[in-house]
Structure formats: C-alpha cells, structure tokens
Amino acid sequence: MRLADFILRQSEPILAQWEAFAASLVPAAAMMEPSALRDHAPEILRAVAKDLQTAQTREAQYEKSVGRAPAPINASETAAQTHALLRARSGFNIKQLTAEYRALRASVLRLWIDDCASDAPHLDDVIRFNEAIDQALAESVDFFSAQVEQSRNLLLGMLGHDMRSPLQAIQMTASYLEALNAGEQVSDAAGRLIRSGARMQALLDDLCDFNRTRLGLGINVIPKRVNLADVLAEELEELRAIHPDRQIELHVTGDSQGVWDGQRLQQLLGNLVLNALKYGAQDTPVRVMVTCDATHVRINVSNRGPAIERATLARIFDPLMRGEEQQSKDDRARNLGLGLYIASEIAKAHNGAIEARSDETETSFSVSLPRAGEP
Numbered sequence: 001m002r003l004a005d006f007i008l009r010q011s012e013p014i015l016a017q018w019e020a021f022a023a024s025l026v027p028a029a030a031m032m033e034p035s036a037l038r039d040h041a042p043e044i045l046r047a048v049a050k051d052l053q054t055a056q057t058r059e060a061q062y063e064k065s066v067g068r069a070p071a072p073i074n075a076s077e078t079a080a081q082t083h084a085l086l087r088a089r090s091g092f093n094i095k096q097l098t099a100e101y102r103a104l105r106a107s108v109l110r111l112w113i114d115d116c117a118s119d120a121p122h123l124d125d126v127i128r129f130n131e132a133i134d135q136a137l138a139e140s141v142d143f144f145s146a147q148v149e150q151s152r153n154l155l156l157g158m159l160g161h162d163m164r165s166p167l168q169a170i171q172m173t174a175s176y177l178e179a180l181n182a183g184e185q186v187s188d189a190a191g192r193l194i195r196s197g198a199r200m201q202a203l204l205d206d207l208c209d210f211n212r213t214r215l216g217l218g219i220n221v222i223p224k225r226v227n228l229a230d231v232l233a234e235e236l237e238e239l240r241a242i243h244p245d246r247q248i249e250l251h252v253t254g255d256s257q258g259v260w261d262g263q264r265l266q267q268l269l270g271n272l273v274l275n276a277l278k279y280g281a282q283d284t285p286v287r288v289m290v291t292c293d294a295t296h297v298r299i300n301v302s303n304r305g306p307a308i309e310r311a312t313l314a315r316i317f318d319p320l321m322r323g324e325e326q327q328s329k330d331d332r333a334r335n336l337g338l339g340l341y342i343a344s345e346i347a348k349a350h351n352g353a354i355e356a357r358s359d360e361t362e363t364s365f366s367v368s369l370p371r372a373g374e375p
Contacts, residue, residue, distance in 0.1 A: 003125035004052035006112045011045055017107040022100060028091040039086055041104075043079030044136055051132040052125060061131070069135055077143070084140035088147040097144055101137045105130070153211045163204055171197040205267075206338040209345070210319060219342070219349040221261040228265065228297060229256040232290060235266040239273055246277055247285035254292030258371050260350060265369075268346040269299065271339035272365050276303035280363070295371055302364035308356070316356050317344040343367075 007014065015038055022037040023029050029037060063069065072078050087097050108129070113121055174193035177186055209219055229252040236248050269288065276286040280303030289300040308316065319341040340356075343365075347354040352369040 001112075001115060001119075002052075002122060003108075003112055003129055004049040006115060007045055007049040007052075007108065010111060010115070011042065013111060014045060014104075014108055015041055017111075018100070018104055021103040021107075025092065025096040025099065028087075028093075028096065032090065036086075036090070040079040040083040044083060044104075047079055048129065048132040048136065051135070052128050056128070064131060064135055067138065069139075078136075078139050080136035080139040081143040084142075084144035085147050087140075088144050088151070094141065094144060094148075097140055098137060101133055101140070105133045167197060167200055167204065171201070206342055209342050210338050213319075213341075213345050219264065219345045221264050221346070221349045223259045223261050223350075225257070225259050226262040227257055228252075228260065228262075228292075229290065231262040231266055232269050232288065232299070235269050236273070236288065239270065239277075243277055246282070248273060248277075248288065249285050250288045250290070252290040252292070254297075256290060256292050256297065258292075258297060260369065261346075264346045264349070265299075268343045268367065269301070271343040272299075272301040272367075275339055275365075276301055276363070279303070280305040297369045297371065299367040299369070300364055302362050304362060307360050308358040308363055313356055313358055317341055317354065340365075 001009075018041045019034055019037045022039075023032070084097060087100075109126070171194060174190045174197060178190035178194065180186065212219060232252075233250055236250055240246075240248055273286055273288065280286060284304040286301065286303045289298075289302070291298045291300070317340050319338055344354045347367050347369065350369050352367060354365065354367045356365050357363070
C-alpha cells in the first residue's frame with residue numbers, strides 16, 4: 001500500500017500513538033484533554049498525505065528544501081503553524097514540539113512497514129514523507145518561536161511599565177530627604193539614591209522602547225516646533241555635569257529651527273555621546289557637529305580612540321550588541337546594550353537615517369534628519 005493511502009486509512013492508530021506520546025510531555029500536558037493532546041494532528045496528517053499524492057518537480061522539491069514552500073490556499077496559516085501557536089500557549093517548549101514530530105515520523109514509518117509485510121516499501125514515498133514532515137516541523141518551529149518572542153516582549157513591556165511607579169516613589173522620597181538638610185550622611189545617601197534611581201529609570205526607558213520596536217509599534221515621537229541647537233545644548237549640559245572630567249564640544253551651523261520631537265532627539269544625542277565617552281580616548285574631546293541646510297539637519301558625534309572592528313561595526317546598531325573587547329564588567333552592569341539601537345530607531349521614527357564609521361584616527365556616528373512641515 002502506498003504511504004499516502006496508508007496514512008488516510010490508518011489515521012486513528014497513528015493519532016492514538018501521537019496522543020499517547022503528547023501526554024508524556026509533562027508538565028505542560030499533565031492536565032490536557034485527549035482532544036487538546038491531538039490538537040491539529042489530524043489536519044497535519046491529511047496535509048502530509050495530500051503532499052505525498054501531489055506530483056512534484058525537481059524545482060518544487062528544491063524550493064521546499066530552502067524554505068520556500070507554497071503558501072496555504074484559502075487559509076491564513078497551515079495546520080502545523082496553528083498547532084505550534086496552541087502548543088506555545090499551553091506551555092510546551094521547543095524541544096517538546098520537535099519531539100512530537102520526531103515521534104510522529106517514527107510511528108508512521110514503523111506502522112506502514114509492518115503493514116507492508118512482504119512487499120518492499122516505496123523508497124520515493126519515504127523520501128517524500130520525510131520532506132513533508134520536515135516542512136511541517138519548519139512551519140511549527142517558525143510560528144512557535146515568533147509566539148514565544150512576542151509573549152516575552154509583552155511580559156518585559158508590562159514589567160517595565162509596572163516598575164515605573166515604585167521607582168518614581170523612591171526617587172521622590174530621595175529628593176525629599178536630600179532637601180531636608182538633615183546632615184551630610186543623610187544628604188549623601190539621598191544623593192546616591194537619586195543617582196541610582198536615574199540609572200534605573202534610564203534602563204526601564206530603554207527596555208520599554210526596545211519592546212515597542214520588537215512588537216512592531218516603533219518608537220513613539222511627538223513632533224513640535226523646536227530650536228534643535230537649544231535642545232541639544234541642554235542635553236550636553238547635563239552630560240557635562242555628570243562627566244566633569246571630560247570635554248564635550250558643540251558646534252552648530254545654519255538654521256536649527258524645525259519640527260522634531262525634542263526629547264527624543266535629546267535621548268538620541270545622549271546615547272551617542274555616552275557611547276563616545278565610554279569607548280573614546282579619555283584625554284580627547286567628544287565633538288558634536290550640527291549642520292543645517294534647507295532640507296536636512298545632520299548631527300555628527302565623533303571621538304578619538306581605538307577603531308571599531310569591521311565585524312562589530314556592521315552590527316553596531318543591532319539590539320543587545322556591544323563589542324566584547326570594549327566592555328568592562330562595570331559596563332555590563334550599567335546598561336543593556338540598547339543605546340545605539342534605540343538611537344537608530346529614533347532616527348527612523350523621524351524618517352531619518354544613522355550610520356557609523358571608524359578607523360584608526362576617529363569613530364563617528366552621523367544622523368541625517370529631514371526637515372518636516374508644521375506639527
């Protein structure tokens with residue numbers, strides 16, 4: 001009997017073995033009903049049988065092997081994809097999901113070969129069956145991973161949001177203690193709380209912005225008419241106060257009036273300058289050059305120091321990406337490695353672009369922002 005016919009006629013024994021194996025995947029399956037254990041297994045089996053019955057060219061076989069299988073007809077997703085979503089929501093992990101397909105492959109082939117008895121199984125059926133299972137597995141893993149990532153981002157986003165209220169209470173209490181003038185020790189302790197709270201606030205802001213982008217929402221910007229020179233100068237004054245031993249220069253050329261989100265551009269500049277302060281030569285200034293013309297404003301942040309390796313430079317704006325050779329243990333404790341990524345997302349939110357260059361003489365980050373109309 002050909003394998004496709006066998007799957008359709010003997011689907012119940014196959015599904016019984018699927019159900020028994022799924023029930024062993026604890027703790028996720030411990031309280032699941034038989035129908036939930038089988039889930040979309042009947043549809044997956046029918047899809048495999050249909051694939052086996054469909055003529056396939058060499059070209060089609062190659063397209064499937066590199067992940068370009070035809071999209072489902074009259075359906076938003078395949079049975080394997082829906083199965084993966086439900087398994088992810090039921091608490092299964094990726095190993096358990098793939099184990100289901102491994103067990104399905106083994107049980108179908110074993111039952112079919114036993115059924116064939118003296119007749120030799122069709123080799124082509126075995127090849128096509130393995131291809132179909134691999135395709136279903138690839139679809140499941142892809143959707144499972146996407147679901148897990150989305151759930152993780154939602155959790156982190158909610159966590160970051162909910163932590164803001166207690167953190168604000170801590171910061172307000174620390175500010176109150178500092179203002180009491182209750183002695184040097186109390187003032188020093190309050191100052192430490194304020195500085196630590198500010199660092200925590202920056203980390204939470206980065207985390208919330210990161211999750212917005214991973215959920216496809218992008219960085220939120222509220223453009224209004226601002227003088228960019230004044231906005232950036234204010235940010236640099238704060239950075240100079242935090243780093244009194246470092247020199248930060250600002251040079252502005254042209255008309256800096258325009259429509260942008262001033263606070264977001266302060267955040268962008270702050271991330272770029274802090275990066276330059278951290279990795280640049282300590283005895284040289286960080287230079288911020290702002291050039292304004294009729295259509296664009298360009299912000300360039302440069303510093304002297306070791307060149308960034310080419311491989312690192314190519315991924316410098318990726319989230320959680322930092323050059324290992326440039327990190328200290330203290331660096332890792334103070335940030336999430338999201339600063340440059342968020343800077344690039346802020347530029348994108350303004351329909352702008354950002355690029356990085358580095359050689360033995362200088363490292364620079366250049367941001368190009370188009371001038372917008374009235375807010």
